[in-house]
Amino acid sequence: MSTNYSIEFGNETNDTWTLCIYQKFPESPGLESVSWKQTRVPKGGNSALQWNINYSACLVNYKQNNSKGVYSASQKLYTDLGKKWSCVFKEGVQQLESDGTAELGHLVIENKSLKRADLGIGVDGDLALVQKNVYSANSAQFIAKPKYYAALFRNLTKGEVISGNEIHPPIEVVFDGGQTEKKFIAKVEGSKFIFEEVGTNTRFEAPYDEIKEVLNS
Numbered sequence: 001m002s003t004n005y006s007i008e009f010g011n012e013t014n015d016t017w018t019l020c021i022y023q024k025f026p027e028s029p030g031l032e033s034v035s036w037k038q039t040r041v042p043k044g045g046n047s048a049l050q051w052n053i054n055y056s057a058c059l060v061n062y063k064q065n066n067s068k069g070v071y072s073a074s075q076k077l078y079t080d081l082g083k084k085w086s087c088v089f090k091e092g093v094q095q096l097e098s099d100g101t102a103e104l105g106h107l108v109i110e111n112k113s114l115k116r117a118d119l120g121i122g123v124d125g126d127l128a129l130v131q132k133n134v135y136s137a138n139s140a141q142f143i144a145k146p147k148y149y150a151a152l153f154r155n156l157t158k159g160e161v162i163s164g165n166e167i168h169p170p171i172e173v174v175f176d177g178g179q180t181e182k183k184f185i186a187k188v189e190g191s192k193f194i195f196e197e198v199g200t201n202t203r204f205e206a207p208y209d210e211i212k213e214v215l216n217s
Contacts, residue, residue: 002052005180007150007173009048011041012187015215018153019184021049021173022162023128027143031129033162034071038153054078055144056122057085057109059096060130069161073120073127081105081144087134089113102141110139127159148173150184152195154215167214168195168204 009019021037039047059075075096079085086099087109094113102108109119111134119140120130131140150173151166173182183198193211196203 002054003180004050004052005175006048006050006182007037008046008181008183009039009041010046010183010185011043012185013193014043014188016040016042017186018156019047019049020151020153020156020162020166022149022151022170023123023146024149025129025143025146027145028129028141031131031142032071033129033149034127035156035158035160035162036123036126036128038156038158051124051126054124055081055107056125057083057096057107058120058122058127058130059087059094060118060120060127060132062118062132065157065160068157069163070157071118071120071127071130071159071161073122076122076125076127079107081107084108084110087111087113087117087119089115105144107142107144108139109134109142111136148175150197152186167211168206171195171197171202171204173197 018040020035022033024033037049041047056076057079058073060071061074062071082104084100084102085096111117114136117134118132119134120127121142134140149170151170186195188208192205193208194205
């Protein structure tokens, strides 16, 4: 049975926030991180995000949504790591097919479709990272050693590219020593806005007036 992870978020401010959890694969350069898990929480509200570690090979569509770059999976097939897939053009459409094995801990998707393709990896059923514009006879390689990050956004669309559009520098989420649960809060103390991991010294703080300027810009 796979492990269930969860992050609880308490909003003790007077603003509505979207908490986003996104991933990076440091050993796989060139990938775009997208909003993977997110929840929108009003003032005084609480919410939680949960996930299990299972993977999908994804064929991805890209679109502009109100000046935001957003990816969605047009095809999503559950897979184990250590598998290779191919993107082919068949029956008038690009699609994925199982195509053997890859290195342990890797997911490889080779583009054999004779058209460029955006290829991605999903985790717990949701698209997490994308290799865009993969040319024919090239491959997207995902080395699944993820780092998780938590950040607050004013507005966010599921699958939106994370490109420095967070309200603040993200906080890395580290599940050490068998941990599976974390809690974060946003609050205001005096003139300071604080976003922190509860029970730790991990936090971001800034003048609340400056945060409000960002929200109102």
